[in-house]
Amino acid sequence: MWYYEKKLQYPVKVSECNPRLAKFLIEQYGGADGELAAALRYLNQRYSIPDKVIAVLNDIGTEELAHLEMIATMVYKLTKDASAEQMKEAGLGAHYADHDKALFFHNAAGAPFTATYFQAKGDPITDLYEDIAAEEKARATYQWIINMSDDPDLNDGLKFLREREIVHSMRFREAVEILKEERDKKVYF
Amino acid sequence: MFTQYKYWKPYISPLDPCPPMRVKSYNTPPQVYITFQPKGLDQYGTAREALYCGTLWPALFSPYPDPHKRGDQDE
Amino acid sequence: MSKQLPPEYYQLLEEIQAVDFVLVELNHYLNTHPDDYDAIEQFNNNVKRSKELKVQFEKKFGPLMGFGRSYSNYPWDWDDTPWPWQV
Numbered sequence A: 001m002w003y004y005e006k007k008l009q010y011p012v013k014v015s016e017c018n019p020r021l022a023k024f025l026i027e028q029y030g031g032a033d034g035e036l037a038a039a040l041r042y043l044n045q046r047y048s049i050p051d052k053v054i055a056v057l058n059d060i061g062t063e064e065l066a067h068l069e070m071i072a073t074m075v076y077k078l079t080k081d082a083s084a085e086q087m088k089e090a091g092l093g094a095h096y097a098d099h100d101k102a103l104f105f106h107n108a109a110g111a112p113f114t115a116t117y118f119q120a121k122g123d124p125i126t127d128l129y130e131d132i133a134a135e136e137k138a139r140a141t142y143q144w145i146i147n148m149s150d151d152p153d154l155n156d157g158l159k160f161l162r163e164r165e166i167v168h169s170m171r172f173r174e175a176v177e178i179l180k181e182e183r184d185k186k187v188y189f
Numbered sequence B: 001m002f003t004q005y006k007y008w009k010p011y012i013s014p015l016d017p018c019p020p021m022r023v024k025s026y027n028t029p030p031q032v033y034i035t036f037q038p039k040g041l042d043q044y045g046t047a048r049e050a051l052y053c054g055t056l057w058p059a060l061f062s063p064y065p066d067p068h069k070r071g072d073q074d075e
Numbered sequence C: 001m002s003k004q005l006p007p008e009y010y011q012l013l014e015e016i017q018a019v020d021f022v023l024v025e026l027n028h029y030l031n032t033h034p035d036d037y038d039a040i041e042q043f044n045n046n047v048k049r050s051k052e053l054k055v056q057f058e059k060k061f062g063p064l065m066g067f068g069r070s071y072s073n074y075p076w077d078w079d080d081t082p083w084p085w086q087v
Helices: A019-025 A035-045 A051-079 A084-099 A124-148 A152-180 B047-053 C007-032 C037-061
Strands: B005-008 B024-027
Touching (some): A019 A051, A019 A084, A019 A124, A035 A051, A035 A124, A051 A124, A051 A152, A124 A152, A152 B047, B047 C007
Antiparallel strands (some): B005 B024
16 A cells, blocks of 8 residues: 655756646656656566565655656646646647646647556566666656756756656666576676 | 766768757766666765755766766757 | 745755655665665664654644554644645
8 A cells, every 4th residue: 555645755846837848748747758657667567576676666666656746746836827828829728628727647749648658578577678768768758858948946856857767777777687696696797 | 087978970961951960969877887786885975965966876876968068069 | 825834844844855865765775785784774764863853844734644644633634735736
């Protein structure tokens, strides 16, 4: 089971109402390499991964839910007080027509979230390699969003999330090494 | 000197429609060089510093954008 | 309608976020380095620090955790604003 803690993992700040950035950022909410896909991928794969690395998937999956909440907070703050006109100008007219200000799990281009964004092959090495790739893809996505954003406060939070992808990738790489069971025999290949 | 950014010069055609970006860059963050994190790595001095860096260990910190120079900018 | 939060709320919350972040980092690290004694000691010290800070925070600003992981004041204040995305 999970418990809710009434705090964000990181102090998220946004400098100004900017629905255009929200449109890009929604990629990390309901996109292929976003935080929802990450959380569901790891929490689902944990059932069939060898016992030695269940905790890695369980805990990274849990942290991703906290990141999902950070992204939601950013999107919420970027659009909270935007007018219908501002939403339209930001390219969010189609979103507004369907959802008003409600968040919705879709990517930056408006394609709805789908479970086909992630895999569970049941082969531990295959699944962990997918997880490493997922972290690197999420890192890259954060980079491209930071490149387009001129909001220093928002970028501060995005840089935190990008750095977390790096640490998660490190842990998944270590999980692979643990499953290889060659770590203490040969340190370097 | 080691940097987490690598640079390359793409082929430029006289028929390219946009003004060329002569140098492009990509990111090679620290985790791709570390097979297994060794014990006892140096840590940031305070919890607050670790929080704002996004990691407890400077060896895993990756700055973005490229602090030296954004290689994919025009000239 | 809702109470305005004093600067102390943000300071104390940040302190909790910092300590809890160290715990997240060490937790992930220990999942792949289960025999690192020093890291476990550091983890446990931070668990203690986190609990202390949360007692302090909850006295002033209400419960941090739901489903009985925090005590309630009277009247029930779990549902008080602000929620994390609102602050």
